[in-house]
Amino acid sequence: MTGRLADKVALVTGGARGIGLAVARAFAREGAALVIADVNRAGAEAASAGLAEAGGRAMAVAVDVADPASIAAMVEAILARHGRLDILVNNAGVGGNTPFLETRLEDWNRIIGINLTGAFLVAQACAREMVRGGGGKIVNIASLSGQRGGDGRAAYGAAKAGLELLTKVMAVELSEHGINVNNIAPGAIETEMARFAHDAATRAAYGYLIPMTRYGTPEEIADAAVFLCSDEARYVQGHTLNVDGGFRAAGLMFKRAAPPAAGAAPTPTTTNGGTP
Numbered sequence: 001m002t003g004r005l006a007d008k009v010a011l012v013t014g015g016a017r018g019i020g021l022a023v024a025r026a027f028a029r030e031g032a033a034l035v036i037a038d039v040n041r042a043g044a045e046a047a048s049a050g051l052a053e054a055g056g057r058a059m060a061v062a063v064d065v066a067d068p069a070s071i072a073a074m075v076e077a078i079l080a081r082h083g084r085l086d087i088l089v090n091n092a093g094v095g096g097n098t099p100f101l102e103t104r105l106e107d108w109n110r111i112i113g114i115n116l117t118g119a120f121l122v123a124q125a126c127a128r129e130m131v132r133g134g135g136g137k138i139v140n141i142a143s144l145s146g147q148r149g150g151d152g153r154a155a156y157g158a159a160k161a162g163l164e165l166l167t168k169v170m171a172v173e174l175s176e177h178g179i180n181v182n183n184i185a186p187g188a189i190e191t192e193m194a195r196f197a198h199d200a201a202t203r204a205a206y207g208y209l210i211p212m213t214r215y216g217t218p219e220e221i222a223d224a225a226v227f228l229c230s231d232e233a234r235y236v237q238g239h240t241l242n243v244d245g246g247f248r249a250a251g252l253m254f255k256r257a258a259p260p261a262a263g264a265a266p267t268p269t270t271t272n273g274g275t276p
């Protein structure tokens with residue numbers, strides 16, 4: 001196999017669809033052998049079969065990242081097939097969009113349990129194997145919601161902010177084992193999660209707040225993941241790579257029209273500095 005990830009064994013959690021599936025496809029294109037792990041077993045199997053049909057190497061594993069026993073079984077299955085693990089993309093996650101005052105403890109626990117505790121458990125189990133194998137690459141999929149205080153993002157944003165800090169600690173502690181640990185923080189990306197969670201007003205607001213004026217694609221996150229998992233990123237450590245069309249960078253953009261109110265006709269672009 002040739003490619004930037006030739007013959008690496010790569011695990012992508014939440015790989016049945018969306019960003020995870022795009023990452024798996026990009027890694028297969030770069031020569032990696034894929035493990036697609038997802039709570040949606042049928043989805044993981046379909047994704048794995050799709051990669052194989054396209055000439056890639058892939059296996060599917062059912063996992064619930066919130067369940068340590070399920071993670072242990074996943075790692076065992078990977079080792080039984082490949083004997084080692086070189087790359088982890090910690091991507092499995094669930095969205096959340098509930099106002100702070102209405103966030104119930106069970107919602108909080110579910111979102112933290114999958115997006116933060118789940119990522120911790122998977123990373124720890126995989127890093128132990130990478131230590132044994134003499135090195136590896138871990139990419140955690142965080143979010144711009146972990147950096148900016150958006151409406152309704154109490155649990156989801158706290159989980160993603162926690163994941164960013166966890167990444168830094170892992171980078172510090174795992175450097176001596178030859179393991180690079182970095183984050184990708186996607187902005188608004190066109191996936192099922194976004195289609196479900198973003199209503200018309202949210203989409204209009206993003207269109208206004210993102211300098212590049214559009215949602216990103218899963219493939220644009222996948223390309224960043226290939227870079228971070230390749231040898232080209234060997235000195236990138238504990239970093240958060242925002243892939244967000246400039247959302248985080250932006251401040252006052254007074255030459256833009258304000259977003260239309262939900263249900264209203266779009267506001268025409270002004271030439272004299274429409275203010276937000």
Ligand SMILES: NC(=O)c1ccc[n+]([C@@H]2O[C@H](COP(=O)([O-])OP(=O)(O)OC[C@H]3O[C@@H](n4cnc5c(N)ncnc54)[C@H](O)[C@@H]3O)[C@@H](O)[C@H]2O)c1
Nearest residue numbers: 014016018019039064065091092093143186188189191193
């Ligand atoms: N789409 C966006 O705009 C966006 C923005 C920032 C960050 N993210 C993050 O990117 C990652 C992927 O998001 P996406 O948009 O592709 O979402 P998605 O909902 O399309 O895909 C998520 C995948 O994770 C799987 N999953 C959910 N819970 C799981 C569990 N407990 N165990 C194993 N697998 C589980 C789902 O079955 C699904 O296949 C998530 O961590 C998300 O928080 C997404």
